[in-house]
Amino acid sequence: PPALVEVAATRPLEASLATVPGVRRLQSRTIRGAAELSVNFEPGTDMLLALQRCESQLSEVRAELPPDATLEVERVTPTALPILTFNVAGAADQRALHDLAMLVVRPALTRVEGVGRVDVLGGETREIEVLLRPAALAAAHLTPSAVADRLARESLVEAGGRVYEEHQVLTLVVDAQATTPADIAALPIATGPNGAVPLSAVADVREGAVDRAAIVTGPGGDVVTVTVARGLGASVPDVAQAAKAAVAELVRSGAVPAGVEVTPVYDQAELVDESIAGVRDAIVLGALLAMIVLGLSLRDVRSGVVAAVAVPVTLVATFGLMHLVGISLNLMSLGGLAVAIGLVVDDAIVIVEAIVHRMEEGEPPARAAATGTTDLFAAVVGTTLTTVIVFAPLGLLSGVVGTFFGSLAATLTIAVLLSLVVAVTLVPLMAARLLKARSGAGGSGPRRTRPRRHGDTEEHGGGGGERPEAAPRRRLSRAYGRLVERLVRRPLLGLLVVVLMGVGGYFALGATATGFLPAMDEGAFVLDFFLPAGTALEETDRVARRLDRILEDTPSVATFTRRTGAEMGPAAATEQNRGDIMVRLVPRDRRAGVDDVIDGVRRRVAAEVPEARVEFVQVLQDVLDDLAGNPRPIEVRFFGPDPAVLARVAHRAGELLDGAEGLEDLFDGVEGQVPELRAQVRRAAAANLGVGPRDVADDLAVAAEGRVVSEVRLPDRTVGVRVRFPDAVRFDPAALSASPLAYGPASVPLGAVVQWSRPRAPTELLRENMMPVVVLSADVSGADLGAAEASVRDRLGALDLPEGYRYEIGGQARSARDTQLQLAAVFGVGVVLVLAVLLIQLGTLRLAIVVLLGAPLALVGAVMTLAATGVPLNASSLMGCVLLAGLVVKNGILLLEHAQHEQQAGVPLGEALARGGARRLRPILMTTAATIAGLLPLAVSPGAGAEIQRPLAVATIGGLAISTVVTLFVVPSLAALLHRVGRRRPAPVSPAPPAASA
Template identity: 30%
Template sequence: MKLVNESVKRPVGVIMIVAAILGLGFVSLRSLTIDLFPDIELPIAVVSTSYEGAAPQEVEKLVSRPIESAVSSLEGLEVLQSRSQAGASLVMMQFNTGVNLDNTLLEVREKVDSVTSVLPEGAGEPSVLRFNPQQLPIMTIGLSGDTPEDLQQLAENRLVPLFERQEGVASVTIEGGRTREVQVMIDRAKMAQYGLNSQTIIQALNSSNQSASAGNIQKGQKDLQIRISGEYESIEDVRETIIQTPNGTSLTLDQIAEVEENFAKSNTISEVNGTPAVVLSFLKKTDSNTVETADQIHAAMEEARSELPEGVNLEVVLDTSEFVKTSINSVVKNIIIGGIISVFVLLLFLKSIRATLVIGISIPIAIISTFTLMYFTGETLNVLTMGGLALGIGMMVDSSIVILESIYSYRQRGYSMVEASKLGASELAPAVIASATTTLVVFLPIIFVEGIASELFTPLALTVSFALIASLAVSVTLVPMLSSKLLTKTIASSGRRYWFDRFLEKVNDAYRGLLRKVLQYRKTTVLATGISVAIGFALIPLIGTEFIPPSDQGQVQISVNMSEGTGVETTQEFTNQVDDHLKEFSDVIEVSYLTIGGGGFGGGAGNSSSDFASYTIQLVDPGERGQSTKAVTEDINEALQGIAGADIAVSEMEAGLGIGAPLQIQLNGPEYEVLDQLSRQVVYLMEDVEGISEPTSSTDEGRPEMQINVNDQKAAQYGLSDQQVINQIQLAFSGQIATRYREGGNEIDVRLILPKEERQTIADLEGMSVQTPSGSVIPLATIADLQQVQGPVSLLREGQQPQVNVEAEVVGRDLGSTTEAVRAQLDSLNFPEGYSYSIGGQAEDMREAFGDLALALVFSIFLVYAVMAVQFENFLFPLIIMFSLPATIVGVSGGLFITGLPFSLPAFVGIIMLAGIVVNNAIVLVDYINILRRNSYDRREAILEAGPNRLRPILMTTLTTVLGMLPLALGIGQGAEAQQPLAVTIIFGLTVSSFFTLILIPVVYTYFDDLSSKITGFFKRQED
């Protein structure tokens, strides 16, 4: 080949190019973004709207449904879901893959803007956002040591502005503090006495808290601006607000109301290590580096600590960058270990440090070149891309090994170093290129399929492809050039490693003898292979399936669900008992973060209510505790189950992708009441399924509520409408913000509300005074009936139809078989007409991803055949080589069965990679058989000569690939769980397939050669 000859002739040019690539690679490495997983860009948009004080039913009717109707006609919309809970609405839209989400978001905003005017008064401005399953806080810090209100002000005024200035920080949220407000507690009796109503007071407060400009006046040669300052500056100004009565009398606000500075009502409490704290959570920008952003936050914390008041502490609660760094470091160690093992294998076979150096140098060059290509294609350094490098560490030297073996064979025949390098590399370069190309093309379908599987594994596929392209370029340029300079001696036949040569000779003799046997008993060989493949398929049901292996990041989550409606004080009393039990684990717990009533929107029923508490526990490093996170989780769970009064769930937090519950049953139909009954039946059936843990329905326990049914006729007699009654009740019990003013840099709300002692009990509600338009006061019970009922916690809809979800964890059993067992139970239910179910969660994601990858596998196999057909310029020989593929199922299923790993997404990607790897040995073998036959060898002689002759490079390439992946297969270090099934699949699949290749491919070659001879003979006879 011309490229080989040029590289041998111009070694200085090759060295300069390599040096330039290495320099660019090191620069690129410093610029690459580091993260845990690749960014997943799913075509999902969400519309979030607040509606303070509204029950789920009102939120659904007045907010969620209008927004659903507006966006339902958008082009490309696949799934439309909404979740309505007290005070908030979330509408989610999932579009077809391939939709330009940036343009679609503009359309969504236009549609939402068109219905904003019909949303109820009090509803917030709808917020349209791009959904990112990984957009979770990268760091959480706790501020403690002072009163919650002082900590809140410190966080708002000093810390948040400081942190938000840091590079990479998108936003900072505060939880656990208390906010001051001025409460105007009105006296209804006095208001009635003066003929006043709440709207009059609100108008007076607004008009008295105003500033305005009134033009300019001249003073000498200057213009002075006229500014009227009438804004409130203190609570005294609020008290002295002038109120005009209908009869013209003026009075101050404090004559008809008690004005006090108090704290806004809060159902949220945060504690860090048992101490009340204000917690700050950080979101990073989409394109920023997790590790660098966390480092910036740490630096800002050091700066902030020097300015904090005495006694106030600032400490890290959770830092995901630590797990990212640990995971990446683990993979880097695996790469180094794999590289050392590969070099050791080369040294063992080649018995020459110089020869080993020639091949071993391709590893760092390929890796560093890969960093350059990753940078220019926008990939990030994450567990999967770095894992791709670790997986390819042994494959990187395959091409170089084959080239070097050929060069050595020419050296042993007496050729000079330069001639041997040219001839040896040129002879096998086409086969090497074909082998590398078959490995590369299998990744194309992964890149072009749709869904989460492509989003996750495209970066891995690109990384491995880049590494293989770089190693191929090295094998046909740098290896011949270095061989022409360094291989001054041929392989010695004696020395310290002579024992290995004798061992290889025995292996060769044994293989030659086995080859004679299989060629003699061809049918038996094919039958034995078929039986082995059948056994491999039979093992598949025993393996089980899962979506993505969970990663152990040393975190435990405890969820405490009190009975619905429980007050925050009662919940805190219960968590104090939990705290006492957690003290038993102080030696393994590094940080414990408790939030009551927190957790944000959408994480589960009741998760933002005072009856819900959540602990996030960070354990000490694995080396300091001597137990796995799973074991610690089980111990904590056992210790807490003895506490009565709440449902406590202890689970291991997994470093994952925010992909939801493992198993979710979605029930759809026209009526919530029927769906509620169906969900209870589903929960009952699922409880008997092995592997199902804690099935819960989204309607399991309703929230107790007092339902007020206004009698329209009675209300009309007093001149009242429903809305007027609703407004007065809301004002009395939740209050209304009338105005706000600034004091000392803080913005303070002025809230109109009833005195606390008048809004505590049911009797207070029943006896509440309602003011009529005429100024008279009547009890609420006069015009309304009050009834205590169980209201829903949240209301779900999909496709503009009611939906109820049943979710469950899967424990001690694989997800696939558990899903099928649940499906069998559901099929036994008689669903009423118009009602149906579907299975979602990770089970649905797994089914879709497996379907996409199955399609990718079919296309990969076709592309491998097409590449070989082009390379060989023949349709028959590639078909022979393809017979090495079926035997991989024996290794894959056997390997997963032996290691106890379920069949998962990474394992499926491993099978696709195998489709391109396992044929390489067969290509080398068949290609050499053809070369010998062209040199006048008999078919049998060619096979018996080619097999043992190619056994050495086949063993070398297989061992370097297999042993290079061994550290990943053993799951060494944190974060290796995602690559472990992939490595196990390739190791066992390649090992078993290599054995079958060596014995089956020669037999298949003879059968196809016989068939070809018969066909050729037939056509010759026809011509005669």
């Protein structure tokens, strides 16, 4: 019973593991005959060292556990779960299919490079059954345990030592093994009046199978499933391809008999390949769009080519540096490149635009390339550093989010830094070589109508040789400059815009759904099903076959594998009343979205299999949730000293949450109690018959469960020999009680020495951090995890908790909160570092604050965009918000840095801001357009891989578009406002050293 297992095994294991350094949460689940402990460690813990420490602690406590207990320790990583599943099915019986899977398929897959583990489940495991006949046994005055003990001594193969003969050492082997059922039946088990009594006198011996603890089915009936997990560092596509090739070779060579099929029913490589293809396409399309934007903006093919060359060169260099630092090419690192497409061209755009501007003023290409790059070198270095110092710390995030997005942040950082190197080296060199002198420039030098003051631009200075295609651009710049002059004279307008955006952002935040990790259509899902506690395996299987039929009738389902009495992944304590179904869908162009398919299956299950409780989750999402230690979106954990009181509290909480908006598949965590058959030994009656409680317990255990007394060793396997009562007796309490046992001078029924009772007991006991716990859980319908959590918290406010009891809300909702806190901390650190860069770049705190104010306004724009598009605020979109801070500051630096140079040359503030805005309008618009164009494919791509980065892209696009408007119109106004405040209360600020104007 669970209570006995908890005392004998679970609590000693908990006490031992709790002392391992770094343990954050220790959970245990105890069921009949098994216990499962889960240890979560603090972020940053060396998991290999933690695993070694856990194994060391368990070895010390091993002596305190029951002698027949077995321990299995496994580190939970993404590689622990299968990447490939085969169904073995055909005309052969279940024993033959199991043998084929174990002896042929499994060894072939194990030899494949990169395979970490191969598991076989389903079918029947061969066993030789010794079925005792109770009446004959009693007549021979033998007990079940006596027969088992005698057989263990009769059939054996043992080493007997060493013998020396003629300078050789011979190993002595004692062989008394019975190898066939007939041999075993002939073994003597006692001596009677007529000599030896053979086993056949009291038992029937036959080939049979181990009691089934799990049943596996697929389309059409029972199957044997073979799952393949990859080793650490192995590539999913490579391992899957090699494994399928190995199976194909078995079929081709005839190792798989005719009429038997080994069919892949789940292949994670398909999702990986599709996802990578989607991100790859987004990279290519984003690069093309960015180049088109360059061509349209610069209106010159050569200039566009010079700027666009930064994309392929940066990508190639990034691949090389990724290889050097050990970053693998995976979905997330490719996602970082997809996000970087629009950013790597920014510095090149600014440099090329400055060079083109110099050439339009009459400078020859070589001189324009040198002076344009020199003028803007400090600016582009500063703007690139702001992006890097904001985004690079994201790679330091802990937990699943850090693991998931770490390579994205690292790849993006590498790409942006390399793009800076390309922009200040290769781009000027190509510009000097490829760009041609402007024909209207007068050939040898610049031509002007008046002497040019420091900071003059063509918008305000008048220049000769203006090209016709440049006229519209200059008119736009002049119009913008005049508008800036008006805004500077009314700086309170900028403040009003800030206030209005803040109010709008507040309401938009309330209308934005929240989540943890971005959802993705994986093309597969897992259906977990549960029947009432205590349901037998055969009954669970009978009900689950109705689930099979629902899936077979669903057009979107390609195939499936159902496990009853077992669960996907590493070994776990599983009851016979539950199981899961791995469902693979047809290609997405032939079906609706995975959520719609799940909703359809859920409705049919509720209507046709109402006695089953079901939960749905996608495969990779399930893996990530397990790694985070939060398997469901909403979890409410109730703690207290008495499990019975906890069950009542959790049940009441379930009633309060029933029907709550946004919740589905609600389970209060109370499995209920089931009767157990307890045999209380009648000590006095047993003593009068000359037996003790140990004797009765041994006989009862052999009769009901059986005992493996020996093994028959065959060339390719060993087959156990089990002694037990026939099924008709051992599975019938009345027949078992009436079975005669040779106790005393004559046999007595088992019921004469035991008192039968049927007390009720829980089917499982849960503990967390060595305290009893009951976990209420639910899924979230839709995408708003935050609203669902708020609803739960509100409704649980009416829950009356006894003294000493408490609850906490966890699940993915807790992971989302933790992620938000981590990202907020990263954002705060980034803002401080950006402020330091701005102070160095601009030399004044007032201007640095003005530029920095663009960051929160950009977040407002991002939230508004998320609310308008229905994209949730999750880890991915929050990373987009962090990236925005660097991008917005970049535009602010470009704008105010030029205006500052104008002001230092003696130009009044209003005119300086107007000139700076007019001069930097084109590069700001070009870089913004290029970034948005590069991110657009990620935002709209229907591919599986792009779904992970879509929230990041949407948040960045929306925030950047709105923040660009803020930068161009609000920042000059706020700069003027702070300048007026500074004049009223002057403070000495050292100006930045003068630099040449671009």
